[in-house]
Amino acid sequence: METTRIPVDGMTCQGCVNSLTRALQGTPGVKSATVTLTPAQASIEHDPAIAPADRLRSVIADAGFEAR
Ligand SMILES: [Cu+2]
Numbered sequence: 362m363e364t365t366r367i368p369v370d371g372m373t374c375q376g377c378v379n380s381l382t383r384a385l386q387g388t389p390g391v392k393s394a395t396v397t398l399t400p401a402q403a404s405i406e407h408d409p410a411i412a413p414a415d416r417l418r419s420v421i422a423d424a425g426f427e428a429r
Contacts, residue, residue, distance in 0.1 A: 362392060365414050366404045369396070377426070384424040388412055416422040 371419060372378060378396045385394035390411025395404045405417055418428040 362406055363409050364404060364406050365398040365417060366402055367401070367414075367417060367421065368402045369421055370429055372401055372426055373398075374397055374398075379380070379425050381426060384420055385417065387406065388420050391417070402403065 369381065372381065375398070378398055381403065382394055383394045385391055385396070385405055388407075392406045392408070394406070395405075396402070403417075403421065407417065407428045421428040
C-alpha cells in the first residue's frame with residue numbers, strides 16, 4: 362500500500378469533492394481517498410500493483426477534473 366498525493370484542478374465546490382472521492386474510492390486497488398478543495402488535491406492510499414498512479418490520474422480525468 363502506498364499513498365500518492367495528486368494536485369487536482371477544476372474542482373469548485375463540495376459536490377466536486379464528493380464525486381471525485383466516490384470515483385477514486387470505487388477504483389479497484391484504492392483503499393481510501395481523501396479529496397480537499399484547499400489545497401485542491403487528492404490523497405490516495407492505493408496498491409500500486411492494481412492501481413498505479415497513472416491509473417489514478419486517468420480516473421481523475423474521467424471524473425471531469427485535471428490531475429496536475
Ligand atoms: Cu462542484
